[in-house]
Amino acid sequence: MLLCAQIYFEKNSMVKSEAVYRQASQVIPGGVSANIKYFPPFPIVMKKGYGSKLVDMDDNEYIDYSLCYGALVTGHGHKRIMQATADFLHQSGTAIFGTPHELEAVMAEKLAQLYPAIDMVRFTNSGSEAIQLAIRLAIAYTGKEKIGKFEGHYHGGLNHMLVSINPDHEEAGDAHRPHRIPESKGIPKHELDQTLVLPFNDLESVETILREHKDDLAAVILEPVQGGFIPATPAFMKGLRELTEELNIVLIFDEVKTGFRVHLGGAQRVFHVKPDITTLGKVLGGGYPIGAVGGKKDIMMLSAPNEESDVFATGSKSRKKDEVVFHSGTYNGHPIALAAGLETIHMLEEDGVMNDIARQTNKLRDQLEKLYATYDVPMQTIGMGSIFNIVLTDKPIHNYRDMWQSNTALRQKIDQALLQLGIFSKPLNRYSMSLAHSEADINRTVAAHEKALQRVKG
Ligand SMILES: Cc1ncc(COP(=O)(O)O)c(C=O)c1O
CATH class of the missing domain: 3.40.640.10 (Type I PLP-dependent aspartate aminotransferase-like (Major domain))
Known part of the structure; x- marks a missing residue:
């Protein structure tokens, strides 16, 4: 089921990102100022942000679901x-x-x-x-x-x-x-x-x-x-x-x-x-x-x-x-x-704003759950308000140990594919939404997930 035409962003090279990372690694342990910001093969180095988007050193654009680990509830540069x-x-x-x-x-x-x-x-x-x-x-x-x-x-x-x-x-x-x-x-x-x-x-x-x-x-x-x-x-x-x-x-x-x-x-x-x-x-x-x-x-x-x-x-x-x-x-x-x-x-x-972000978040969660179901991948979204996570199991999750039942290896592959398709989240991390995330962002995100699922399953 292809939901939409190709509306995700397919990425180009990341040579500049890699070069900055290598340079940083000479003088900063691991090339990062916070260990959470590292992921293999190298963390993507950003140079610009606006609204729901981040742009990396090589001009690749991403819809940002990390939002500085949840901090930017109004999006970038409001x-x-x-x-x-x-x-x-x-x-x-x-x-x-x-x-x-x-x-x-x-x-x-x-x-x-x-x-x-x-x-x-x-x-x-x-x-x-x-x-x-x-x-x-x-x-x-x-x-x-x-x-x-x-x-x-x-x-x-x-x-x-x-x-x-x-x-x-x-x-x-x-x-x-x-x-x-x-x-x-x-x-x-x-x-x-x-x-x-x-x-x-x-x-x-x-x-x-x-x-x-x-x-x-x-x-x-x-x-x-x-x-x-x-x-x-x-x-x-x-x-x-x-x-x-x-x-x-x-x-x-x-x-x-x-x-x-x-x-x-x-x-x-x-x-x-x-x-x-x-x-x-x-x-x-x-x-x-x-x-x-x-x-x-x-x-x-x-x-x-x-x-x-x-x-x-x-x-x-x-x-x-x-x-x-x-x-x-x-x-x-x-x-x-x-x-x-x-x-x-x-x-x-302001009137209705908290509800609006929650409504957008729920819309994305619903659409992702429907998508994963059509691809027969056990999945649930769990969260509250404007944060949620994608958990690849249909078993109930009430604590840390329940998460051992989720398929993190598959999620890891999907997240890496999503980075190539212009969806930014730290692999395996939760998604945060902002006032800047639009209907178009949601559609793009769902389309990118579909492409990612096809890639990892294929
Ligand atoms: C629940 C919780 N407590 C404390 C912290 C630490 O905050 P900071 O990174 O600003 O030191 C974090 C950061 O992610 C957090 O999520």
Whole structure:
């Protein structure tokens, strides 16, 4: 079944991309600034973006479903975002003041209004930094030191969060009591020992583990929608909230992916569950580096400086460092990121906009599911709001281990073929949509998938 004439983009050579990559590899380990950006034989080097499109060094055009790993919900170079950042620079005469400024309070108020579990906010430069502060606050608040995280969940590059994100079959251990598997070299054992690995969407096992460790556990952190596409069940969410409350464990929702994508007010608005701390990033910066930690006032206030008890306080006589949670950073609360982020949120708040992106996303998901069915390839799309993933199995998916049943070898081949056909996603990664993705983009994408299926099956 050929849905349309040849409307996908067939690619030309990638000689310039390869040359830049080779040059970079001489001076940058692996030629990339973030390991996730590498894929074989070499990552494609881009030089331009507009709307839903990316253009590489060799002038090949792609419909972008990575969108900087979900950050660019308005697409590339939206004129309102460009204007907001240009206006800020023009009016302020500088990129950053290095002092408090108005946009910090404006954004913090906006987040408190949108996210039910946020009373107060601190800004960081990345999602990873937000997680670091969230965990430090939880440890300070409870006086306990261990952190529970779920198998398959990603929380950035902190030492003790780089655990059991993508463990192998053989080493992962009992499904009800997963092993703790480090995901990086160079992490001290004593830091790994602070992390407990929990099975997602398995309330009974989680309850057993939490009760056993209740005196050590400062916090449980989770992606409410694992990897941005596998949602917690409502019963699991409710049960986890009740348990953590009862056991005096801080519940952290890592909404770096889900914030502004599954709902303007994040997954907590979808599940109607209030965590104690929320972390945000990606969309919040409108394309610029940012992270945020928000939460209950009594927890957040632990990071407030006061003249007598801060590491930066002058005079050492009355300094009591152990009374304040350290949080600082040269670029924290960067006004350009906040200007871009606020304009992004204003656009998303306009009537019907969130529904429109979700509707477009569902349209693409439906058409892809129908297409794969005609080619007899077991497949389902899983996701929420404007993010989803293509999973090549018809078995139900509720956690990381269920994904072992999906045909990743075939998905890998399809993704490589799609890159040749002008569809950009990091192979095996999820798809994110933007305000800029049009009907024509959807048609092109479905046609490219059809061509890719013919290629890999043929
Ligand atoms: C759920 C989640 N938490 C934390 C992070 C880390 O954010 P950043 O890459 O901005 O440090 C990510 C990044 O992908 C994420 O998806």
